[in-house]
Amino acid sequence: MQAHQIMSRRVITIRPESSIADAIRVMLAHHISGLPVTDSTGRLVGIVCESDFLRRSEIGTEHKRKRLLSILLGADRIAREFVKEHGRTVEQVMTPVPETVIEQTPLQEIAALMERRNLNHVPVMRADRVVGIITRSDFLSAVAGPLTSAPAGLEDDYQIRRSVLAAMAGAAWQPIGLNVSVRGGVVTLRGVVRSETSRRAALVACETVPGVREVEDRLCLQPVRPDPEDDYGGGDIVSLQAEPSTIDDEPL
Incomplete structure (x- = not known):
């Protein structure tokens, strides 16, 4: 404008x-x-x-x-x-x-x-x-x-889904494993977000898409991985593996 x-x-x-x-x-x-x-x-x-x-x-x-x-x-x-x-x-x-x-x-x-x-x-x-x-x-x-005026015509669910995906495409805060489903203008979001701020950004991105009536938040917050040194008291972590066994076929 x-x-x-x-x-x-x-x-x-x-x-x-x-x-x-x-x-x-x-x-x-x-x-x-x-x-x-x-x-x-x-x-x-x-x-x-x-x-x-x-x-x-x-x-x-x-x-x-x-x-x-x-x-x-x-x-x-x-x-x-x-x-x-x-x-x-x-x-x-x-x-x-x-x-x-x-x-x-x-x-x-x-x-x-x-x-x-x-x-x-x-x-x-x-x-x-x-x-x-x-x-x-x-x-x-x-x-x-735009917030108070009714849209000229509601987008069908397929178009809404495409618009939601486009709104979050390439965003640094986009949920991991993003799954978007739409039914009757209600958007359901699934995936993993890195922070509560990323969650809010994803929800706002959906809410601003024309035709969206409601957003169901089913996003999961990514757990913080503990530092290995905190779990094992520091030092090097050694991976122990058993030697593979060898089976020789003997002639009958």
Whole structure:
């Protein structure tokens, strides 16, 4: 999937010279947690989010550091924090030059970006214009769709079995001696797994196959083989074998 398939197309923006009171009123009125900031030409210049109001002088949450730490952090950083915590306009509290994506950006890349940069909002651009915005709740809705909608047509048991086998083919956690049987959409798994984590992975692989109604877990956990030295007190293990007997046929 790509950005344009899950993004919110109705994007509410705000100007950098607007007051933070106006920004807060807009966010509360529309139940949104972030606003792209655009200038008079419509160019994206920043984004203002709920997190920008965590440290504010009005509620006593601004940074209060001892003099020595302030010296170590440097005057520029302390000055920037002061502006963000006491500023009255959107431009003073917003995050400038926000991360953006285009409409064709794969969701995998967007998820990695949001995870890596700890982002809750990513504007979607077309040239230099904002055409959408993606939030973490958009991912929630995208995941919910396939889970809550009924499949167009249930796969027959044969196809389900093939899909289950394909879902686990080549996986490092695939059960040893895997046996899959399907009846009426109910999958029964047999085999040996190396750990409980491998068991859970095998079950999830089955549950995500279209048409599967239930999964019967008959997997066995592979026993841990004891160290031979623990059983025999250490040292070399010598295998003793009897000499094969030889029977000569005597002439009658």
